[in-house]
Amino acid sequence: MERKEGLLQQIGFDNQKAQYHVINLIESFRAMNSTLELDEVLKKIMHFALNIVETAEAGYIQMYDEPSDKLIIKAYVGFNKNISLFKVNIGESITGKVFRDGCVRLITTRKEIYESMGDLSKENFDCIDKAHYKNEHIKSILSVPVSFGTKRIGVMTLHCFDVEDGLSETDILLLQSFASQAAIALHNANLHTEVQKTLDEVTHLSQRLKETNAMLEKRTDIHNLLTGLSVQKKGLSVIILEMNKLMDIDFVYADYLEGTIVPKRDKNLAKSLDDLFFLFTNKTKAAYVSICDKAQNDYYIYPIRSGSIFLGCLIAEGSSPLSQIDSLIIEQGAPILSLEIMKLRSQTEIMYKKTYETYQQFLKIKNPQQAEIAAKELGIHHHYFLQTALIELDGNVDLHSLENDALLLLTHLKEKITVENSLLFSYNNKITFFSSTRNVVHEDYFTEVIESSIKWWNEQFTVIARGGISTGYYHFGQAEENHLKAEKALLHLKKQKKKGIVHYRNIGISSLFLHHPPEEIDSFLRETFSRLWTGQEKNDELLHTLFTYIQNNRSMNSTAKELHIHANTLYHRIKKIEDILGMDFNNYEDYLKIQLAVYLYNTFLVH
Template sequence: MSEKASAQRWNAGDKETDLHMKILLESFRTITSTLELDEVLNKIMLCAFTMFRSTDAGYIQLFDEQSEKLIVRAYVGFNDRIRSFRVSIGESIVGKVFRDGCVRMLRTTKEIYDQMADLSEENFHILHSAIESKKTVQSLLSVPITYGEKRIGVMTLHRFEKEEQPGERDLLLLQSFASHVAIAIHNAQLHEEVQKNLDEVTCLLNKLESTNKLLQKRMDIHNHLTKISIENKGLDSIIMEMNSLMGKTVVFADYLEGKCYPSDSLSIEKVMADLFVLFKTRTKPAYARISDFESFHYIYPIRSASAFLGCLIVEGDAPLSIEERLVLEQGAPILTMEVMKNLSRSDVLYRKTYEKYHEFLKIKNPIQAEAAIRELGMSIKKFIQTVVIELYGNSDPYALANDARSFVTRMQKVLPPENRLVMSYNNKIVLFSTTSNEHDQSKWIDLVKKMVDDWNKRFTVAVRAGVSTGIYYHGYAEENHNKAEKALLYLKKQNKKGVFHFHEMGIGRLFLHHHPSEMESFLSETLSLLWTDQETYQELLHTLISYVQSGRSMSATAKKLHIHPNTLYHRIKKIEGLLGLDFDNYEDYLSVQLAVYLYSRFYHIADE
């Protein structure tokens, strides 16, 4: 090789090394920029996927002390079935890597499968069904994740092609990744401990002394605050008067509006989300130490029947005097009345907007549609987005409607203010917006998804949303709205929360409005005993589902079921006999395909 060629090769190697180091350093910055463990692990996997060109897939498993299993927490190149891959200490390759604390770099399929010989049948099936490409692993890298002396988990990378094999540099880089993942896990655990260090001290209120003096004091306070409310001076004036009567700092954290009164209480606003999680289901007041504050506060939940409206917050941990408690007790119903007045005005506005919006949906004439949308304070742009949101999980419709109002307030703060409508009615919310380009459209939907996810992580009342997008033309807005409703109905039928886009529905849209009894009748007629006597024919039903989902491939189905092709052939013939169908007949097989789809989608979702 000439000196020039040799120099070019070395320069290329240096450039590749520099690139790897840049990616590695970026991953380190990613780790230290957040304390959300799942987010860090997912970013690490993506960085590893970018850096190691000899990698097609990979996953990180963390050790769960309760189950004593290695559990997949982040992955790339696999489908969701990989989440069920749980390995015992010493089991297969990853179990031995964790047990011994030694790396494994395997460069041949035979070597890999030899070391997987003790993998359980269940885990073997899960691992192979999780590989989207259905290809064979050609090489494997696996390293332990250790913090100090403590073993935390294992990181494993797979390669399905033979062209590039992992080298020693890949192994060293992967070990470096693993060490920083360990740091991230340790930091996240410390963060969780700090978050849990919110001590709650509950104190019982002394009974009010029923003396004439206290009765008069109670009446005076009530009349004074009622007068302010009647004069429509607003929440700020009522709270300021309560501050004056108590001689202490009193703040009202409004759950529906997502802000504090007095309006300059910015320090409390920063921790309102945590406060609402703690007190949303409470009916009695309590002392609590709020995050970011060293001292205790007295928290007084404000409710209207079953609906949570917010909290009165009194600074300090000193016991309240009888007079101070009187101010809170008499102020609470006045505040409730004031909030309900504001709420009533908002509901009227939403109702009028909702009616005008539905009038706009019906308009087919483009000029009239333009005028109607301008009346709603919007303008027509190229792309249209409709989101229909539903809150569920509480049998009380009034409380659900209240949560929906609170969710609307959160959206009003996050979503761009221009060119959008937000309407709430009962436990449902409609978002309508138009944007100039697909990027803004995607960004808008991503914001909605983040809000839904954040809510579902915090509260027991769940949120699901159906989304529909497209290019706007006159008359299309109603169709777009109906698609969002159908996407929501699809989630509802599967009893799932989160966000679902209409375009992801596929053939499922054809069965949305079919009654369950109608689908069950079809399954009973088509699948015969496989449906009506599933306990007896469980094996044959599972075989049929695998056969259909594998595209009638005998080899793929046999491999999936871990049986010989001849065994599979006899099972298929037996199934045809039980069903009285011929799978080579187009209509017979189409009926079976539809039956398998309905069973998997609407009756046995766990197999999906």
């Protein structure tokens, strides 16, 4: 009877306990599903997991991370923050195998627990060992897979430290039931997170789209406004002033050719234009620069170009980044400014082309009366002294860039040459100066101005400037002869690949050979020097001796002194050279031939 009553009491106790577990499970299900925030769901799962399995003292849930292919701690109870560093590979240690196999693992002895962790990396072992101060007293571990349908998404693990046989088979059933519901809650929370993320992205994109549309509308308005001013032929200054009104900052346009600033504001900036132009001639992107004079001034520089041609710069004072609207205005305004500048440039080029054609026609006229009429059309009145200068720009750039450089040098010359009755223009990569004066007084003045301008240019730029000058007494109908002499002087420098300036009267007998093909001159030199021109060390010494001897006008003493040898040694060398070449330098024709060969070598082959 007593046994029966005890059995009934035990059954009643078990029923109460089962009822408690059911209520606890239901309450946990309700709580887990009361929120869709993933972090909150994870925290609730771990909180209720320890409520359901009362003997467990600590636990954590790991979720599978696809990018790293590892199980990552997402929530924990009863551990310190070291547990968050615990990341295991699939199949590694206890939880890695539970995830891989999809099977529950209940381990109830410390020895078996540590044996099951035998393949755990040292890094992971240190993390788990430091995560709970009672790890050395661990008694049992229960680890169950968390799956949604057939897809495993994680592992839930509980630890028991103090109670022997603290985790039991009953706990497995409870935790498996709980894990099934937890998986549903996690799936829902993940869906919510993904939906929320997508919604945030859509909202962000929508906002960006609104902002982009607003900027596009603003861009169109700015473009239409500035284009309208261009179509209405309001001019460069009006467009620049209108851009200034639209922008938050003030800026100016610095013209490369004219060296002017619109609108005129900063006097200190005007002093630094040459340096700024030098920095940005070959640049295509904007940049910030600092100019240090008495004080430091910072500027934002935006180069204006038309293809390879540098036109000038938009310049704003300060080093702060431009606002979006200011960047937009410059972006839209720069091409329109470029177009306006090129319109002005085209008009100038058309004018210079007409001047060039008229000048060429004038040169061809031989009739004095007709030549006088043509000269007056060019603004040239009859005087008795004539000066012609031709300046050519040469470099590793395209023709358009050379034309632009020629216009820049022309502007510089116009500032220097103020005498009336002269003609100054550029065409392609050449500048022509033509002047008729009463006497030779102005010759030195013009020559000095042109020479100093070419020197200034060659010191500032990589493109080479060279010039040829011719002067002489003039009668109408004879201008072409003087022009051709200037061309020959220029060709003389070009053939020598030299820069600078030379007068026709100073090129000497080179004028006779300017139009000879280089191959023809080279053939004459090879024939003359014969076996001396072999490149061998011994004959190179003889060749050098010969050149020094001829350049010293056959003076034995001067030659020996320059070569640092005895006069007798020089005498024997000269005799040897004569024998090799089959010449006698006392013979007029032989000496003239070798003298001419040395001159041509130094003039046309040595650069």
